Amino acid sequence: MIPLRPQPSLESAMKNLPRSRPFLTALLIVLVLPSLVLARNPFRNAFFSRYPAADGTQLKVLPSNSNHCGVCHFDFNGGGTRNPYGLSLEVRLAGGMSIADAIADVEFLDADADGFSNFVEITDTVSWSNTPTFPGLKTSNLGSVVNVDPADLTPYLTPSGGSDTTPPVVTVLLPAGGESWPPDTVQAVNWIATDDSGIARIDIFLSGDGGLSWKQVAGNLPNDGTYAQYVPDLPGTNSLIRVLATDNAGNPGSGDSPSAFTVESLVGGIVPTTLRDFEMPGTQPFESNELEDPSAVCIACHGNYDPAAEAYHNWQGSMMGQAMRDPLYRATVVVAEEAAPSSGDLCIRCHSPGGWQGGRSLDTGMGLLNDVDFQGVQCDFCHRMVNPHYVEGVSPAIDLQILAGIAAPPTEPANGQFVTDPDPVRRGPYSDVNPSHQWLQSDFTLSANLCATCHDVSNPVFLAGDAPGKYEVDALDAVRPDDDKRNMFPVERTFSEWSASEYAATGVYQPQFAGDKPDGMVSTCQDCHMRDVTGVGANIPGTPTRSDLALHDLTGGNTFVPDILPDFYPELDVVALQAGKQRALVMLSLAATMELSVSPVDGRPAVVVRLTNETGHKLPSGYPEGRRAWINLKAFDASDALVYESGAYDLSTGVLTHDDDAKIYLIEPGISTRLSPILGLPAEPSFFFPLNDTVYFDNRIPPRGFTNAAFTEIQSPPVGYAYADGQYWDDTQYVLPLSARRVEVTYFYQSTKKEYIEFLRDENHTNNLGQELYDAWVAHGRGAPVAMAQQSALLDVSDVAEDGGVPRALTLAQNYPNPFNPQTWIDFSLPQPGPARLRIYDTRGRLVRKLVDEPALAAGSHHIRWDGRDDMGHDVSSGVYHYTVKTDAGSLQRKMTLLR
Template structure:
């Protein structure tokens, strides 16, 4: 990312020569003497380099001492006004491989700084500017500049340490409560190797060049911070970069909004050292503590053996919002809600969730809900030791009783956050041991069980009969939309089956075939989902059919979003951040939805089920077709075929008897005959006793003359009905 602020360039320390950051500028540098003599040999001016290709930057360095301790390589894309690191602490070679980033310019310049054994620097610049040309192709001509975002940048700090460094103390002592075991069974731990993500990520880069940088910031954060995110397809990442959202990233995260008296005082300098401090939460615009030995956490009485800072930020949903609001920076959301493609090869004009095209709004959905309140919402099924839940952590890191590490000398807490991060993704989590055979299968299975528990408690379903219909009410019990998160392929639907007196199926809505993974269309089908598409205007610009779907990198129009909002939401607040309901209607505050299903003739009972599915056949087949042979999409498709085609998860189920609408069927057995006489007489003489004797039966089945009343005037028509008249 181009340094947004001119002035001193902060370079991370040479690995050998110095232990603290150096503040250097071209003007001030000439005053430092006694260092090596450096001569850049390539590129040295006049060349044209193509982005995406590896280039070997070469130089010579000599020193009277005969010893060169290392070198740092930096590059400028704006004529030398700002520099960013390419390689740091290069030793012993006088060369560094550089994958040219997609930042087209005619004013590129390399700067090499070498150090002698005493830390004295010497340097050289290219003799003249060289050019960088874009070598990328896609549906749009985006560059890395289109995805430049504030916060910590590649090579600014040392990358997160391996989670293996943490489990020595924070694992292998109590699987029920310890951080290590529970994190290992979470999707957070496996975000880098999630095969569904990898298939979508592959296509994202193809549609909008360099957009993968946005994905790498979160899913492969260790490699992104270490400067291995270019090319943005992840091809230069190392195995140690694939550790998901790990302990070290979260526990080195700094609140970008400094709060005097609450935030650690150290954060003043950390934030001041940034060229661009995040002004909103989202898009993995994190700030990482440059001290890679220091951790942060929510307990002020913690006394770990490593440096530690008490951090209230780690109890706040804002920290989760760092990654759980996702937007496309290449598109601007205008005040009227319309979306426009930005002028390309430029930094986005705004980085708030209200300023960009939305992809995911889980954090904002919570932010504008009743859960975001001092008391929160009564939900002991989610809170563990808490009855009321308010923050993301209250549900997804529920309070348990236990110790945070293996030592018996640490406090036994009743509000220990369980590091399980459970969501609703049972299927992909169940694939992880096929993707990486080295994972702990016990931890994975435990994580699947926890995710299933979350799904089974995320909704409440009420089923009643209303005249000739059954009424199904689904209530969202979560603090965000249901379902939420990544929308492509993710859905929830209602399945209703009707049976006659012989238990034969006489009607169905929402039928799913597990052999083909097809959800049948029908007139009453209710599917809760969101669909973003390419608008006709943008489609014309980039050469796609209007309303093309499953292409989030270039989608700019929400065609549908009927997902159920959480308690306390408002339409105005949701619309303002790109989370509004589309093609449907929910009054402010309403966290439920009602659907009526016509009862077919002959039905005497119904079964109603609510299902959730992580991904659909259409989406998996799209990823395969677009990716082609040998692609991550094909790999996912093979896993999908071999693992039950992502079977839906049952969230809720209910049965209802007495749904018959057959005239004269007063005992609700699906037939009209002499066995209905006593029930008919009772319905006329004592409707209250009839309702108690035949619960669920509809007294209106006795309205034979269709005058909207059940009384003595129905006797003769009833007799005629029995006699076949």
């Protein structure tokens, strides 16, 4: 006997339905309570109305469950998780289609990816002996069914037993041979494909070596006899086109071009790279099903219910969600393509994985990408990722089959070498869920190795030479000899920096990053960039409240692009983007801490600024071009006149002054003396990232756990600067004028700088995107830097220590996090014991809170928490507040922002 699930009463179920969503309410009545509305189920009625010949067959009646709902549901009593066919209908219903129109629209899809269209499975009773078969079921998902005997289904999963074993006959008409196809053009491919069973699909392949190897260039086409084929940058004088036809009986047949033709080499580019130079392992184009549109599918259950915890709102405001739209990124790709043709393929893999695996990155200039591709790093991608290293007893068992089914499994997670489940099966860390879609529990979503896929990036054109830091070009228009990222030039090493840090080894107590983790320990990328919160993961009634729900904010440090995105895409949610920017500001305020110490140099006051890296990677990290951080120090005399400044930045021009004392943290890749004469470009730091083969300078602050040997091994050592093993801070001394009495010190971060924006404008000879980016940069404040840490200090030069050499200092740091909600921390230090007051005021000067009011406070550092409440214990409203520390030595004041 198959146990049947008890059905809820109509009254109890209706109480739990969401009242503000008419569509979801109607859908839940049908899907959750099928036994109550079976007689008038509009889905069943519409399905058998379209396919009357299937009425009364196994698609409706089975020995273990008569009158079942298994065409759409894994639960044959109805409700719960929908199978791939049911999901394809759900997507269209969410988009506004009627039930009948949705059923018609999916007719020629292959919902369960078993090689047969839904139409064939449901209607073709001539070619097969076991049809109709279930359009949403196959052997690999049979284990998901309930309330039915699986033995009843086994004969009806995939069409079989057909007498047709004759493959289609295919004749390629064009290209006929002798043609010359320029790359980056569209050329006609014409064919004739015939078969008694009819043609189910057409796939097109290109060979540049006379048929020894093939690359798929189009897939799942109708048998129209013609296709406008985009010509990728795969030159060859012995090129062939192959048209592969699959008939409705599953028999494949192919035909090739009558004779060879030529795919020309691309004209232009500083170096003659081709698409072959950037081919790498992993799921290849056309090897996986298309990704779902999150704005049509995922939002239905994971959005519009709690902006503080839900996945959709936070993802939408993140740079992951905007990775493909990012105008700075797209302008970079245009210039990169001009310098090294087809290098954009390396970028599209990670910025639009759906477009890449869908085959629309053949145009590496981004011209083939569709609207869903511009959703960037989206839900269906991350939640279908497969660990490329199968772990017995940990990885889902199906992963062995998936990895065996791809042509080139990756050896390590890097360079966008991802593997995705070819079926629409989402994965995540919880085992106690019952979503409407197919689901597998997988810990890979919690692993930093998932993040490594796109946060360790190398240029495969340059291979490691005979000495550390030396890279050579082995050959062009050729696939690399191996896929080891350590044998390629490092573009980004954020993941590797983490892997060689204390965070990866043991974890670090950093409660400011840890969210709701009770122990305050952080270790993986997700711990900080998707911190734990308390909430529900979906808007479906009964979804459990979790205290370890990963917030899908994916927050980094980009504060510039969220401001300019609406200029390019007015339809975007500005509220979500600005919320993402505010989260980035908070993240930056937590990423570094500052300490000031005072000591004289040759009788003059001097300040030592210590910056401590609180992150799990270098500070700053990530894409090198344009990013920088620096110290701005201002000294004032007794009358508050400015007498010294280092690291001055002009907001009106975007110019950072490189004075003799300036400390600027950045990495400067560039073109080596070896490569310079070959390219005809100067041997110096360069913004042409696909041409850079060396690093001239890197003084970015390493993370906890740093050793020079380990960071040399991961290709991210300091260059032109020195850090001792174990050092995760940097000290900078400033010798000040004799008249200096007070200093203001700010550690600034800037997402991109003026020189890089101008480079992208001036080096773009393809379109106007560089100029449009420049105009947006000007209109939005020239990418103004943001403060990561700030401190003020009073220099008491009259009161010196007994050794006669150390002037005393009163210091007040910028609160952190800032902006904050609901609490923040304020640090200050006293040069000597004495009375001290720390108070909060609003912008009108009214006293809000007395935090410290001591007649004799000890000398040294003090760490004070403000909970966002006034002296009466009431929560204060959002806004700007001033905090002031007063002592006998003087007073210092700073501002902070509370965002409720």
